[in-house]
Amino acid sequence: MKITFIGDIACDRQLLKASQKKGGYDFSQVFSKVKDIFIQSDFVVGNFETVCGGSNNNYQEQYMTCNAPDELVQAMKDAGISMVTTANNHCLDKGIKGLRRTIKCLNKNEIEYVGTNLDSEHVIRIKMKTISDVRIAFLAYTYSTNESNTGIVLNENNDYFVNLLRKQGRVDNPELKGQFNIKKYLTGKLSSKQKRTLTRIIARTKLKLGIPYMKPRTDKIEYGDTNNNYIKLVKNDIVEAKKRADIVVACPHFGGQFNTVPGEYAEFLMNYLKLAGCDIVIGNHPHVVQKIKMDDKKMFAYSLGSFNQSISADYMVAESKPEYSIMIHCYINRKSKKIQKISFSILKIVEDKEGMITVWPVDKLYRELSTEEKKLLISDINEIYQRCTSNPLEKIDSEFSLYCEDENGKKII
Template sequence: MKNKLGKILGLAIIIIILLALLIGKNEKVLFNNKENRDEGIASEEIEEDYNNKNEENISEVVNDINTIEIVATGDILIHKEILETQYNSETDEYDFNNNFKYIKKYLEKADLAIGNLETTLSGIENYGFSGYPSFNSPDSLADAMKSAGYDIVANMNNHCLDRDVNGYYRTRKTLVDRGFDVIGTRESIDDKRYIIKDVKGINVGVISYGYTMTVEDGNFGVNGISIPYDLLQLMNYYHPDTLENDMLNMKEQIELMREDGAEVIVFYMHWGDEYELEPNDIQKQIAQFLADEKVDIIFGTHPHSLQPIDMIQSSDGSSDTAVVYSMGNFLSSQRTERIGNPYTEDGAIVSVKVNKDMETNEITVDIPTYIPTWVNWYGKDAKLFYEVVPATIDDADYLTEEGRERIKESFDRTTSVIENYDEAIEVNKFIDTDN
């Protein structure tokens, strides 16, 4: 009997101890410090404070800043020298993948990559492949660009009609069939003049415009070719003689993009004077107009040489627009040896980061950064190969001793031109130098 009573008492003591521990644990939840106990704060108040802290934590999560990276490159020109090298007589095929292999990682890692295709993809049957002055390239060029990481292709430029109206339509179809968004031209008058991409929760509106000229018959044209009126309606163009109205059209498209939900607006412009290192008056006029319309980013092509990057303030002082007047040649055979102009060897991959506060929906756009690029060439198997390389590496094993010297010269040329306007522009800021 004593043993049984002892066991009962022992069990009771254990239960009491456990209850005491449990009460102490609950007290720590409700009164988590001595000051609260001394001040007699009620448990409801502590619980309310606890809930508020949870709400703050939730708010911190919701208040995350979402950042995307948009990159753009300049002119992709497939001259006959490149066509000859990329052709494999054994397979009767063209392969352009090696042209992009050293810069592929920079395009792939971007959330959105845009390039200017300054050639047609008109097929070989009726036209044949050729370079300057009337470009037509194999469809495999589009495959290589897709593999390199491009998402959007601009084709409203002075070579978009090099293989007439049929070439215009076939080029667009070839690009669309390979999954590209095409800007600057339309398939039908019912299509929008712009695209809007949901990029990681940020709606990015992208549009392209290219210059036109007056040709012999008095019509608007490109590369000396008259544009049929029906086709002109499918192009985003401007002309010096109608510039005021053309800018009003740009304004209308900006408003339509915003109505369609665009939070960031990007213009990709084919403009300027060839081989000039400074923007002309029309470039500056359009850039200021777009800045006043609160466009976020302007990427420029056509001069075949680099021009400065700048941050333009709107006339009312309320906003800034990043403008890259010209990104130069990205891929071409225009080199000092061929045309006597070293600046045509230089290009850039320009990066702009866009940030969105996911709670307030506020959008901010960072100052552009860039990677200088250079078109390296080398002889192999009786061919002359052209490859785009970062102009920041002077000891790469694919460079000859002469190449190492010339890439340094290219780097110096590029930084002196691009950073001529805005001291805030910094070179190589987004380069991963470990890879």
């Protein structure tokens, strides 16, 4: 039985414009070169890095605030995507109404979801799926909901909407009480709308001057990250999931954006999830590929990268190679209910002059290129492969094996 995981599914302004057709939108081109790979899997899981807040909310009208047409979900369904994680820093970009409408859109298109909840009466912290007689528990959590941009701060009265990893809003370290911080003081005086306006002005000014607005961010541990009620709930979820499932999969949204090496918070959380008993951890948020660790037949992927983000978007950091992502395949033995093989494919986002995106498996793309283009592609693939495995690339393939064992449980790769 095969489960496939992909990275962040998004809809930036460039793709939105390129996808617009008379009477609606068409995103089928995005998935056209990977659809046949999805079909070969029993279950395909991605991270839905946007919301479907409806056309009345406009689409992508604000800098760093997401909203996609419903047609994106329809294209996902047609391509063969089975489930998405919805706990991420953009899940409240169109407020609680937008979050709930997104869930309804996913339900309408028969795509499973985990990470957010419709209301207090329909809270699902553990999503159970039985696939080919194997019981899989899916869990999803996020470190943030962009409360500084949206102005929505979840608390104990409404935090059931999103599966969280830590308290939202400002958490002050009592050891620093009385110390004056000019940045916190000034930003604390601004409304969410004023903060967004200021961010947009700074970004556009830098871009006009030829200064990249975004740069790789290292994720550091902040006060309260390692010991809070939310992280304790996560551990309880995993303990409960292990009672009910053969395989436990956690999908945390965390890490430093465009940082190719995981920071201290990512390392802490990965270790926490491993010790709690997860079999597979699929991380997302950095928008670039990060390392994969194998430990006692268990797999920990820190970041798969962005599946389809627009490479021409203002905030992209080119040197981190955000045009590449990985697609992880987990093969589970139906009889033993254990992981038998784990491999990954490398994908590349190709964006045309109109902003339309096609996501290519690199082995397919290689066959379409000129000699010089092939050399550049091989160089890039080698970098991504080494980032994942710490080993040099030997040859381009459709799948690169991370772990494999025979029917008797003996490791063969």
